[in-house]
Amino acid sequence: MNAIYETFKTRAEAVSAEVHRFASKTEAVDFITHYLRDAGVADAAQSYALWADCPFLAGIDKQRLEQQVPGLSFDVTREKASSTKVGISQLDWAMANTGSLIQDASAVDCRLVSTMPNIHVALIGTDRLVPDMASVFARIRPEQANYISFITGPSRTADIERVLTIGVHGPEKLIIVFVDALAEVN
């Protein structure tokens, strides 16, 4: 698992994503709350943080988190998302050889928090790492998921003078958080 994680990390960082790994959910939550505060999340328009419902949240005291981080909310709406700085969601698979994350994004909430904010924090169980595209395609089921998303690094363009510019219509930052302990939840 370590080798495949390292491959993922190298590839994801090569496309300007940040990659972190924690053993426990508690450590991951701790990292996220600190990250949100450092990123300037506050209870004000354009500064909110929005966390889409996901398996990671099972057993987490959401109210306490909302109190700890003013501006953080778990109630995803279109209006809120368009005024949000950091979106948080959990992804289903991590494809190592391109540093990509894959998700059944049929629920609109997980798309809103990963497309509209400036920053997307992506949670993923370390056990969901697979080596390549063929392994991903063996695991995803379009018949059962009307909208599947692949995310590889932040939003980018080179449409003006071929100069790579990060952050066009989607997030300008992608923070990937691997959690070893998520294996049990899944």
Next chain:
Amino acid sequence: MRKEFRDSIGNALHNPNLTGALGRFSEAYRISRAKAYEGIDFEKVRGQISERKGYAAGHLDELAEQFTQNIESRGGKVFRTDDPANVREYILALAQQNGVQCVVKSKSMASEEIHLNPFLEKAGIEVCETDLGEWIIQLAGQTPSHMVMPAIHMTKEEVADVFSEQVEQGQTPDIPKLVKFARGKLRTKFLSAEMGITGANIAVAETGSLVIITNEGNARLVTTLPKIHVAIVGIEKLMEKFDDVVPVLTALPRSATAQLLTSYVSIISGPVSNTDGTPKQLHVILMDNRRTAMSHDPKFKQALQCIRCASCLNVCPVFRLVGGHVFGKVYTGGIGTILTAWFDALKSADEIQSLCIQCGNCTEVCPGKIDIPGLILELRRRLAVEKGQTMAQKAIFSVVNNRRLFHSMLRAGSLAQKPLQRDGFIRHLPFFLSEMTEFRSLPAIAETPFRDKFKQIEQTKQKEKAAFYSGCLIDFAYPEMGEAVVKILNKAGIEVVFPEDQTCCGAPARYSGAYEVAAQNASDNIAALLEEDVTYVVSACPTCTVALKQDFIHTFESLGRKDSLPRAHELSAKAIDFSTLVKKLVDDGRLSFKEGQQLEKITYHDSCHLKRTLKVSEQPRELLTKAGYEIAEMYEADMCCGMGGSYSLKLPEISAPILERKLVNIKSSGATLAVMDCPGCVMQIRGGMDKDGADIKVEHTAQRLADRLK
């Protein structure tokens, strides 16, 4: 060629922003593409793509039906039509029924193909492109100049001006700021639009899925925020199995933008919920617009294997000079020429097909394994059949088809040129011919053609014989190359015969689409070259070798002349290019080089037909190295020199700058001698060096090897 077309080429060539941006890009692309494919077996991947897309092209109806059933079973709606007008009307009616006032679009070439935007705008609906490049082009009132990078021809200053004039005053040419500005402005459009329109990169039949890739994330917003999603899908995007997506997703980003994967891939297999909980309306329009007709054409069916990566544009020596606008409003470059001929009309490709110099660069990188130059030749042939040849062409070809007349005219030319030539060159031609000598000198026609000189060569009788096919250039301009070939083969104990009735290889006629003329040349040559029983038919001109080995057969096949095929195959089996034969003779121990030679530093130019059609590139290098030369590789050694046979006469304004690059690359190699296997390349490059004044000799490989053998 219409003046408007010539002018558009002239405008492009004189636009330093365009040629600068495209030139730098094509150089960077070669390197970044190779890096993106590290660890990937490209031949295997493109083998899978061409097989899977080829299968789909043969089963379009069946796959369309399966796709429809699957996506409709989950609540999507499919509208299948042949006619672009129906697509436009379907979308307009849908928009009107749902009170749509604003449409946001992510990049869709299919929508460009049917000119959807002006149609909807005329009906009072606001249409907003959201791909940054497309938005810039839309605001500027232009059309895309490249299929993947639509605004590559514009500078940041121009973009800032367009934004200032069309959107909001005061924008500065700072790229990150311009991008942020676009994000802010377009975000309000995403939020207010009632309809989102996308294309699709793949449509999977067995699962009823659309695969849409972007880097900016605009397709994700287009398919998430508006309540109606319309996907316009050309039916050639259909593929049978979900697993077929893997090779396409492996190649497309790597070939298009040298990425391992684009930032986003969305796979949509049915309607999802809108942000207010209502179900989204999902409409897929399967558009035919002559694609089925194309799939029934045995030659052009393979063009449906295109995945729209635009790598054929990126490696094209002509595209990097003229850019996309010359090609028309929608599809550009080599594949664009073919698609335009079908989706628009054959005659729409009449002028743009002439831009192809037939170098074959695109065939090496095409993930769909499409023979783009071959298909362009086929367009040329069909156009020639449709409109007939011009009087001038007819006159020329009637001469070429009469060997005696053709050769006596060349001999007469040798006398007529006397006042114009000095040390073997013609540097200026008068009147309308002056264009031919503006950027390079031309070789003088030899006083004694090779066919006459050959008779003076004394040879020992040998058991093994080879027929030498000289081709017109060696015969009438460079007989010394032919003499070198004979000398080398004699050393190996092979007697050379020169069948007198050999004539032009037919390449000029074939590459002009005049297949009947080419077929006559083929028949004459086959009769002449197979008359005596020889082991080899050797040529020191790669274009001629390709004619002997492949084109005679293809020409007969195209014309349905089955009777002529056995003899054409017989000749093909004996035909061999100079370097391959000599390498074989060296390997067999029948030729060896003088030892301990340390000769000057040379550079080797790969001729298009030798490298890419005959797949020969190591043999001449190995021979020259064994002969004692040190090879200093030039940059882009296998890039076309701009000769392209009669191309340099038809489009000298494009031929000249291609040659210019070649000369710079040769000079930068530090070599004092440039060697190549093609007399046509020698003619172009030697003529260019003469005009340039650089002290670099240009010679055929045969000339350099002849004196180095033991």
